Amino acid sequence: xxxxxQFKNVVKDFDGQLVLKxxxxxxxxxxxxxxxxxxxxxxxxxxxxxxxxxEQSEGQVFFDDIEISKVPPYKREINTVFQRYALFPHxxxxxxxxFGLRIKKTSENIVKQKVTKMLKLVNLEGYExxxxxxxxxxxxxxxxxxxxxxxxxxxxxLDEPLGALDLKLRKEMQxxxxxxxxxxxxxxxxxxxxxxxxxxxxxxxxxxNEGEIQQIGTPTDIYNEPENRFVADFIGESxxxxxxxxxxxxxxxxxxxxECVDYGFEDNEEVDIVIRPExxxxxxxxxGKLSGKVVSTLFKGVHFxxxxxxxxxxxxxHTTDNSPIGTQxxxxxxxxDIHVMWKMGxx
Amino acid sequence: xxxxxNLVKPYLFWMGxxxxxxxxxxxxxxxxxxxxxxxTLTFTIDNFVKFFDPIFLRVLGKSLQIAFVTTxxxxxxxxxxxYYVANTKEKTQTLLILLITIPMWINMxxxxxxxxxxxxxxxxxxxxxxxIGLTPVSLMxxxxxxxLGMVYNFMPFMILSIYTVLAKMDKALIAxxxxxxxxxxxxxxxxxxPLSIPGIIAGITLVFLPAVSTFVIPKFxxxxxxxxxGNLIENQFIxxxxxxxxxxxxxxxxxxxxxxxxxxxxxxxxxxxxxxxxNNGNGGVMYGR
Ligand SMILES: Nc1ncnc2c1ncn2[C@@H]1O[C@H](COP(=O)(O)OP(=O)(O)OP(=O)(O)O)[C@@H](O)[C@H]1O
Ligand SMILES: [Mg+2]
Numbered sequence: 001x002x003x004x005x006q007f008k009n010v011v012k013d014f015d016g017q018l019v020l021k022x023x024x025x026x027x028x029x030x031x032x033x034x035x036x037x038x039x040x041x042x043x044x045x046x047x048x049x050x051x052x053x054x055e056q057s058e059g060q061v062f063f064d065d066i067e068i069s070k071v072p073p074y075k076r077e078i079n080t081v082f083q084r085y086a087l088f089p090h091x092x093x094x095x096x097x098x099f100g101l102r103i104k105k106t107s108e109n110i111v112k113q114k115v116t117k118m119l120k121l122v123n124l125e126g127y128e129x130x131x132x133x134x135x136x137x138x139x140x141x142x143x144x145x146x147x148x149x150x151x152x153x154x155x156x157x158l159d160e161p162l163g164a165l166d167l168k169l170r171k172e173m174q175x176x177x178x179x180x181x182x183x184x185x186x187x188x189x190x191x192x193x194x195x196x197x198x199x200x201x202x203x204x205x206x207x208x209n210e211g212e213i214q215q216i217g218t219p220t221d222i223y224n225e226p227e228n229r230f231v232a233d234f235i236g237e238s239x240x241x242x243x244x245x246x247x248x249x250x251x252x253x254x255x256x257x258x259e260c261v262d263y264g265f266e267d268n269e270e271v272d273i274v275i276r277p278e279x280x281x282x283x284x285x286x287x288g289k290l291s292g293k294v295v296s297t298l299f300k301g302v303h304f305x306x307x308x309x310x311x312x313x314x315x316x317x318h319t320t321d322n323s324p325i326g327t328q329x330x331x332x333x334x335x336x337d338i339h340v341m342w343k344m345g346x347x
Numbered sequence: 348x349x350x351x352x353n354l355v356k357p358y359l360f361w362m363g364x365x366x367x368x369x370x371x372x373x374x375x376x377x378x379x380x381x382x383x384x385x386x387t388l389t390f391t392i393d394n395f396v397k398f399f400d401p402i403f404l405r406v407l408g409k410s411l412q413i414a415f416v417t418t419x420x421x422x423x424x425x426x427x428x429x430y431y432v433a434n435t436k437e438k439t440q441t442l443l444i445l446l447i448t449i450p451m452w453i454n455m456x457x458x459x460x461x462x463x464x465x466x467x468x469x470x471x472x473x474x475x476x477x478x479i480g481l482t483p484v485s486l487m488x489x490x491x492x493x494x495l496g497m498v499y500n501f502m503p504f505m506i507l508s509i510y511t512v513l514a515k516m517d518k519a520l521i522a523x524x525x526x527x528x529x530x531x532x533x534x535x536x537x538x539x540x541p542l543s544i545p546g547i548i549a550g551i552t553l554v555f556l557p558a559v560s561t562f563v564i565p566k567f568x569x570x571x572x573x574x575x576x577g578n579l580i581e582n583q584f585i586x587x588x589x590x591x592x593x594x595x596x597x598x599x600x601x602x603x604x605x606x607x608x609x610x611x612x613x614x615x616x617x618x619x620x621x622x623x624x625x626n627n628g629n630g631g632v633m634y635g636r
Binding site: 051052053072073074078079080082084086087088089090099100103104147148151 | 519537541
């Protein structure tokens with residue numbers, strides 16, 4: 001695979017307020033990359049720089065090994081699904097989707113064919129002549145997706161494209177988008193703050209916080225081996241624990257020394273430890289590595305979310321067997337369930 | 348609530364005394380013969396028939412023509428100004444809008460009068476022309492001078508009305524257009540211009556109506572013999588004293604204005620229909636913000 005897009009030390013400030021603090025990121029051809037981070041962390045800003053709507057204050061952006069900072073947006077082989085759709089209110093659904101094709105002077109015949117195909121793809125057949133202002137939020141989003149996709153760009157930027165959909169439609173569209181991306185073979189750069197969506201769809205996830213990349217990796221990397229407390233906390237629910245790395249493969253927390261699989265820390269280095277709720281198991285008191293009392297339990301559809309209070313903290317446990325509130329229980333986990341991370345800001 | 352509703356009463360009273368009654372009086376005058384007192388009214392339509400004389404019709408035609416040209420020039424000159432202002436920084440916008448509206452703070456009579464000292468044969472313009480060795484021109488008392496005065500006085504309304512629409516337009520729409528491959532000109536023609544039509548139409552109403560009925564501007568810049576419909580009416584009332592004929596012309600004028608309003612409304616509606624129900628009658632593109 002070839003590098004299609006490279007961000008090199010991209011910095012952006014708005015009137016002195018630093019929004020992106022030196023982004024270095026490579027995006028491969030045909031990759032599904034997700035930018036994941038909390039609201040206001042700079043995801044949209046990064047996309048807008050790539051789309052050509054604003055210019056970075058420092059650093060370079062390469063597209064196909066060419067620096068594109070001075071290339072106007074309409075000359076970039078990139079299309080965008082905007083966060084707030086930005087559909088043209090004076091045009092109907094058909095004309096919105098056909099806009100890009102008509103600009104390129106495509107014959108009306110082909111326009112009709114392609115738009116019809118797109119409408120089918122996004123499940124809006126029969127809506128050709130509707131006013132876009134009269135569509136529901138979800139329908140507008142799908143028009144926005146169709147309007148961008150119909151141009152068959154090399155790169156598609158999607159800024160929280162499924163934000164307004166209900167859960168069912170959202171799941172459907174996730175699969176649909178993933179399928180389209182595989183079929184058409186284009187690079188998707190997808191912005192979301194929904195970690196589940198990021199985990200299910202992406203080839204690569206870029207976790208951003210306050211304008212800084214926290215971790216780049218595959219969904220399994222990010223989930224299983226979060227590099228710091230922020231990532232662990234942001235991706236899925238976590239039990240995050242302060243501890244000390246005594247030696248390679250030996251970590252100390254909550255007053256006990258545990259065997260683990262991590263190494264390469266300094267002796268007695270302070271670390272953050274994460275144990276995923278689904279890696280914890282509730283066992284009879286005497287069989288647990290830690291012990292505590294059940295203080296709450298919540299049925300979550302597939303599993304129970306049980307909170308166990310130990311002398312040092314509360315652990316969240318996801319398990320399929322319920323335990324009544326008040327019971328004294330043991331907590332069990334395996335050595336590979338302990339993920340040791342550097343303290344934030346010290347790496 | 349109810350107490351608030353009572354606040355409208357003084358205005359209703361005001362409207363009754365100063366708007367409705369005078370209007371009824373105009374209608375009364377228009378349909379009666381001159382010289383009779385209130386006791387012995389003789390109704391007639393002579394006043395209207397009298398108007399359908401080539402002399403008067405030409406005055407009407409000329410008024411419409413000059414108002415039309417004024418409106419057209421206001422659009423052509425005003426649109427780029429509005430576009431420019433709407434695309435500057437917010438602070439600059441406030442300043443520029445202030446500059447555009449400042450002349451309106453000064454009485455229209457004074458503003459128009461000052462044009463005389465610019466345009467007249469020994470005026471400012473000709474002094475400059477002579478100074479740089481060009482032949483002086485005689486501009487006063489021409490269609491040019493009258494139209495100039497009207498454009499000067501009424502174009503700010505056009506600018507403001509277009510500016511309001513442009514400033515409210517969602518910038519993301521323009522970004523989306525660029526994103527889909529349209530260059531600046533294409534984006535302007537396909538997105539910005541169609542979405543600003545409600546502003547233009549509002550501007551047409553605001554410029555055309557005063558332009559068709561003003562009598563101050565043609566009187567000063569057109570000279571004593573220059574007749575537009577506004578002057579005609581003024582003459583009937585003040586110089587000739589033919590209140591009945593003056594009232595009839597006023598009514599005819601009102602009909603013409605109403606017709607032209609209906610026409611622009613229709614235009615607005617057509618645009619809205621092609622917008623497929625987007626209600627931007629108030630100029631707002633209330634969308635995607
Ligand atoms: N044009 C601008 N002028 C000033 N500040 C801006 C501008 N655009 C964005 N910002 C600021 O930059 C920061 C990042 O904004 P951005 O839109 O990139 O966030 P985001 O990660 O997309 O958030 P969200 O998930 O809420 O969409 C915010 O603090 C925002 O206020
Ligand atoms: Mg955003």
